[in-house]
Amino acid sequence: MSAATALRVEDRSAHRPDAGLAIALRGLTKSFDGGAPVIRGLDLTIPAGQFVAVVGRSGCGKSTLLRLILGLEEPTAGRVTVDGGVGNGAGQSKKIMFQEPRLLPWARVADNVAVGLGRETPRAERRKRALGVLDEVGLAEKAGNWPATLSGGQRQRVALARALVSRPALLALDEPLGALDALTRIEMQEMIERIWEAQGFTAILVTHDVGEAVAMADRILVVEQGTIALDVPVDVPRPRRRGDPALAELEGRILERLLGHRA
Amino acid sequence: MADSAAIRSLPGRANRAEAAAPLARRAQPSKSQPGRSLRLPTGKLLPWLLPTLVIVGWQAAASLGLVSTRFMPAPLDVAAAGWRLAQTGELWENLWVSFARAASGFLIGGGIGLFFGLANGLSNLSEKLTDTTLQMVRNVPHLSLIPLVILWFGIDEGAKLFLVALGVFFPIYANTLHGIRSVDPQLIEMGRVYGMNRRELFWRVVLPGALPSIFVGIRYALGIMWLTLIVAETISANSGLGYMAMQAREFMLVDVVVLAILIYAALGKLADSLTRALERTCLAWNPAYRNT
Numbered sequence: 001m002s003a004a005t006a007l008r009v010e011d012r013s014a015h016r017p018d019a020g021l022a023i024a025l026r027g028l029t030k031s032f033d034g035g036a037p038v039i040r041g042l043d044l045t046i047p048a049g050q051f052v053a054v055v056g057r058s059g060c061g062k063s064t065l066l067r068l069i070l071g072l073e074e075p076t077a078g079r080v081t082v083d084g085g086v087g088n089g090a091g092q093s094k095k096i097m098f099q100e101p102r103l104l105p106w107a108r109v110a111d112n113v114a115v116g117l118g119r120e121t122p123r124a125e126r127r128k129r130a131l132g133v134l135d136e137v138g139l140a141e142k143a144g145n146w147p148a149t150l151s152g153g154q155r156q157r158v159a160l161a162r163a164l165v166s167r168p169a170l171l172a173l174d175e176p177l178g179a180l181d182a183l184t185r186i187e188m189q190e191m192i193e194r195i196w197e198a199q200g201f202t203a204i205l206v207t208h209d210v211g212e213a214v215a216m217a218d219r220i221l222v223v224e225q226g227t228i229a230l231d232v233p234v235d236v237p238r239p240r241r242r243g244d245p246a247l248a249e250l251e252g253r254i255l256e257r258l259l260g261h262r263a
Numbered sequence: 264m265a266d267s268a269a270i271r272s273l274p275g276r277a278n279r280a281e282a283a284a285p286l287a288r289r290a291q292p293s294k295s296q297p298g299r300s301l302r303l304p305t306g307k308l309l310p311w312l313l314p315t316l317v318i319v320g321w322q323a324a325a326s327l328g329l330v331s332t333r334f335m336p337a338p339l340d341v342a343a344a345g346w347r348l349a350q351t352g353e354l355w356e357n358l359w360v361s362f363a364r365a366a367s368g369f370l371i372g373g374g375i376g377l378f379f380g381l382a383n384g385l386s387n388l389s390e391k392l393t394d395t396t397l398q399m400v401r402n403v404p405h406l407s408l409i410p411l412v413i414l415w416f417g418i419d420e421g422a423k424l425f426l427v428a429l430g431v432f433f434p435i436y437a438n439t440l441h442g443i444r445s446v447d448p449q450l451i452e453m454g455r456v457y458g459m460n461r462r463e464l465f466w467r468v469v470l471p472g473a474l475p476s477i478f479v480g481i482r483y484a485l486g487i488m489w490l491t492l493i494v495a496e497t498i499s500a501n502s503g504l505g506y507m508a509m510q511a512r513e514f515m516l517v518d519v520v521v522l523a524i525l526i527y528a529a530l531g532k533l534a535d536s537l538t539r540a541l542e543r544t545c546l547a548w549n550p551a552y553r554n555t
């Protein structure tokens with residue numbers, strides 16, 4: 001599987017996996033307030049620059065897994081290693097995009113994007129980079145707007161720009177497209193994929209939507225009851241065509257697995 | 264000095280009624296805010312149509328002898344009284360004294376209210392320690408303290424400042440606390456995840472999020488500020504607008520009494536307009552405050 005990944009990476013000359021973080025989880029366990037563990041002894045290795053999708057039923061622990069990787073939660077047992085160093089806290093190299101845009105309503109679009117840069121970056125530099133990344137997501141002309149004047153899709157693009165402005169090595173996407181309409185969602189998927197290909201960060205997408213997972217990811221992890229129940233590569237070359245039979249076949253297999261385990 | 268003031272401060276029923284009249288007037292504009300979505304193309308002049316009609320009708324009624332000018336002077340007489348007092352400088356002096364009392368009482372009480380609101384909104388320890396006490400004190404009508412305050416401070420500035428500050432404190436305290444409590448926790452989490460420290464989190468997320476609610480508190484507080492000051496000045500003072508009105512009553516100068524009431528109304532309106540302008544600047548991001 002890793003050979004296949006390497007092959008496809010070579011195919012995309014623009015993709016630079018060296019720009020991403022490698023992640024290793026060993027015996028990771030997490031329980032809240034002494035309750036039953038949400039994550040049970042999970043082992044996982046994600047090579048730098050990989051696009052991983054994590055799917056699973058509600059409450060399977062996939063969001064907790066994401067928060068553990070980002071260092072937003074402390075593991076009860078086991079450890080998270082990010083690029084060799086033991087990770088804690090979401091520094092400038094790790095960014096998350098939430099299901100909701102979570103923009104500051106009282107800050108203009110460009111200032112919201114600049115939130116993604118630390119205060120150690122000089123003001124003029126922050127503004128310049130914010131405008132640059134807004135251009136990348138196609139919202140350059142909205143830089144001076146209030147978030148309240150944007151559509152839902154535009155707000156989520158601002159949130160994407162905020163996550164990307166610091167050029168993170170790891171981008172965590174916590175169901176960021178769930179609230180968008182179908183067409184906007186496809187546009188966003190293509191935009192995220194394009195930027196990922198150009199920048200080469202490691203991407204972890206948590207999603208309910210198996211179709212979205214197979215369309216975007218290199219590899220799909222199905223999480224069930226706190227462990228990885230299925231780990232499948234998506235060996236379909238990019239750019240991928242919507243409705244590709246290979247994708248549909250894979251989507252069917254994963255859905256079957258998810259539904260087959262219905263209690 | 265304090266004794267004579269205390270004697271004067273036990274007025275008959277008629278005085279109380281006079282004191283209550285401006286209060287009712289003040290209470291109305293601050294409560295009728297939500298209807299601002301009803302806007303007609305005539306825009307800025309329309310709100311003044313009704314007051315103008317009332318004044319014209321009032322003048323007509325007085326000129327035609329329909330109402331006795333002994334009890335209700337004509338608008339032109341009131342204007343003349345205003346001109347007279349402005350000439351002697353009496354009006355400006357009393358106006359300034361009242362304004363200074365209102366402003367300093369507001370700043371002191373509002374400042375303390377803001378401080379406790381922020382402290383109790385941000386710290387659980389501080390809230391546990393003080394909130395119950397503050398809520399208990401809040402249930403004492405601050406105007407009921409007037410006899411006590413006169414015993415403590417006489418009719419000095421201290422009495423007025425104390426009452427205004429006390430009255431203004433609670434709306435600002437309660438609304439600041441509520442504002443901070445209701446800041447979207449998702450935004451706070453976002454700020455943390457994006458590396459904001461506590462100071463940044465406060466200035467960039469918590470305070471702006473609480474600001475609309477703080478403004479609600481300021482508006483209520485402004486109403487209470489005038490109300491308290493008028494009552495305090497009417498009952499015990501030797502300067503200020505309320506004192507001017509009480510003096511005039513003793514000499515049956517009805518025009519001056521009405522003038523004082525109208526000035527209160529105008530000052531209340533002015534304070535409200537200033538707050539609105541401030542809201543429009545500070546809360547421009549909020550669609551609810553745009554185009555008002």
